[in-house]
Amino acid sequence: MIQVTEMAARELKELLVKEGKSEYGLRIAYGGMGCGGPQYTMSLDESPSKGEDVQESNGVKMFLEKNVETALDGAEIDFVDDPLFGKGFTIKHPSLTGCGSCGGGCG
16 A cells, blocks of 8 residues: 655645646556666546556545556655755655665665
């Protein structure tokens, strides 16, 4: 199960109201491989696509393909507000740490 932090849920709900999409959910999809391993994308959508499962955490609906649901089991979606890097949503997964694939020390 993917968890959405209270802060991320609050920010996402505010965004959905502002966009006039309060009934929408968060689609999480596989976005390809990057230096640190698999990358995932997040977008807003009105309903799940065929074959997607629906999860809910802190009042946020999430639409997930089976492979994403399995890969991100135990992950957490959070909202960060960093003075240097800006603000946005992030996916944190306890079993994905650092960057060993490229040797570039990008962790």
